[in-house]
Amino acid sequence: MSDRYAALDQRLQDIDRRGLRRHLRTLQPTGATTARLADGRTVQVFCSNDYLGLAQDPRIQAAWAGGGAGSSRLISGDRPAHRELEDALSLRFGRPATLFGSGWQANLAVLGVLLERGDVVASDSLNHASLIDGLRLSGATRIIVPHGRPEVPAGARLAVVEGLYSMDGDRPDLDAWRGEHWLLVDEAHAVGAVGPGGRGVAADQGVEPDFLVGTLGKAYGGLGAFVVGPPVVRELLVSAGRSFVFTTGLPEGAARAALLALELADDERRERLADRTRRLRQALAQEGIPTLGRDHVVPIVLGPRAMAVAAALLDRGFLVPGIRPPTVPPGTERLRITLSAAHSDAQVDGLVQALSDSLR
Ligand SMILES: Cc1ncc(COP(=O)(O)O)c(C=O)c1O
Known part of the structure; x- marks a missing residue:
C-alpha cells in the first residue's frame, strides 16, 4: 500500500524540481485594499482584480x-x-x-x-x-x-x-x-x-x-x-x-x-480607477521605471530579479506578485500591479517609493 500514490509523489517532485510548485497564501480582507496575512502582518493589496473596490462593499x-x-x-x-x-x-x-x-x-x-x-x-x-x-x-x-x-x-x-x-x-x-x-x-x-x-x-x-x-x-x-x-x-x-x-x-x-x-459600477468609479492609473503610471515614469500597457493592469518587466523585488515589497507591506515562467516567457519575469478605484493617493505613492527603494 505504501506506493499506492508513488506516481503522484513523483509528479509533484517533478513540479517541485522545475520550480513550478505553487503555494496558497491566506488573506483576511480588512478593507477594500488592505488585508491581514496569516502571520498577523497587514498589507496593502495591489494584486486583486476587484478593480472598482466593490467586493468588500457592505x-x-x-x-x-x-x-x-x-x-x-x-x-x-x-x-x-x-x-x-x-x-x-x-x-x-x-x-x-x-x-x-x-x-x-x-x-x-x-x-x-x-x-x-x-x-x-x-x-x-x-x-x-x-x-x-x-x-x-x-x-x-x-x-x-x-x-x-x-x-x-x-x-x-x-x-x-x-x-x-x-x-x-x-x-x-x-x-x-x-x-x-x-x-x-x-x-x-x-x-x-x-x-x-x-x-x-x-x-x-x-x-x-x-x-x-x-x-x-x-x-x-x-x-x-x-x-x-x-x-x-x-x-x-x-x-x-x-x-x-x-x-x-x-x-x-x-x-x-x-x-x-x-x-x-458607475462612471464615477471608472473615472476614479482611471485617475489611480494615471497617478501610478506617471509616478513610475518619473522614477524611470518602465511599464507595459496603459490601463489598470500595470506590468513591470524586470527579468529574473522580479521574484526578489516582489519579496522586498512584501517586507515593506505591499502585496504585488512576481510572475514567472511558465505564465510568462523566461527573461520576462515581471511584477504585475493591479489598481483599484479604492486605492488612496498615499497607497499609490507609498508603493512607488517602496518599489523604487527595492530596485535600488
Ligand atoms: C482572460 C480571462 N478569461 C477568463 C478568466 C476566468 O474567469 P473566472 O475567474 O471568472 O473563471 C480569467 C481569469 O482569470 C481571465 O483572465
Whole structure:
C-alpha cells in the first residue's frame, strides 16, 4: 500500500524540481485594499482584480443572501435573480446574455457550441488558459498567432482575443481583427472597468464582436460570468453548452450581488480607477521605471530579479506578485500591479517609493 500514490509523489517532485510548485497564501480582507496575512502582518493589496473596490462593499456583501441553486438551471435551479441579471446584462450589452458560474465555464461552453472538429481558429498567443482549454476541447484546429498580430488565415471560422491582456496589460486593435470570420473577445479584465457603461474595450473602440465574454468576479466584485452574442448562441448555450447544462446554477446571492454591482459600477468609479492609473503610471515614469500597457493592469518587466523585488515589497507591506515562467516567457519575469478605484493617493505613492527603494 505504501506506493499506492508513488506516481503522484513523483509528479509533484517533478513540479517541485522545475520550480513550478505553487503555494496558497491566506488573506483576511480588512478593507477594500488592505488585508491581514496569516502571520498577523497587514498589507496593502495591489494584486486583486476587484478593480472598482466593490467586493468588500457592505451593500454588496448584504446582497449575498439566499441559498444555493441545488441543481442545474435546467432541472430546478433557475431563479428569478438569474433571469433579472441576464435581463440587466442583455440591456447593457445590447444582445442576449447567458450566465455562467465562472469565466472558465463560460469560455468552455461558448467555444464548444461555436466550433466543430475541422474548423480553423486563430488564437492570440497570450490568450488565457480557459480559452486555450476551450479551444482544445472543441477539437478545432488552432493557429496560434504571435501576440498582438491580427493574422487570421483565410477560411478561418473564428478569431479569439482578449480585450485587456492580464499579463501584458495591453489592448488589441479590434478593428484589425475583424473579417469574414467571427470574432470572440474575452473582456474578463475590462468589463465594468473600462469603456462606455463599463462595456469593455470593444465598446471603447466602437467594435461589436460577434461574441463577448465578461466576468462578474473581477470589476463586479462577485462570482460568475456571462456570454453575450446573437439570440441563437443563447439558445445553443442553454441546450448544448456542457458547462451550462451539467453544472449547478449560480447561488441566488451571487446573482443578486452582481445585479447591485452593475448599478454601483458607475462612471464615477471608472473615472476614479482611471485617475489611480494615471497617478501610478506617471509616478513610475518619473522614477524611470518602465511599464507595459496603459490601463489598470500595470506590468513591470524586470527579468529574473522580479521574484526578489516582489519579496522586498512584501517586507515593506505591499502585496504585488512576481510572475514567472511558465505564465510568462523566461527573461520576462515581471511584477504585475493591479489598481483599484479604492486605492488612496498615499497607497499609490507609498508603493512607488517602496518599489523604487527595492530596485535600488
Ligand atoms: C482572460 C480571462 N478569461 C477568463 C478568466 C476566468 O474567469 P473566472 O475567474 O471568472 O473563471 C480569467 C481569469 O482569470 C481571465 O483572465
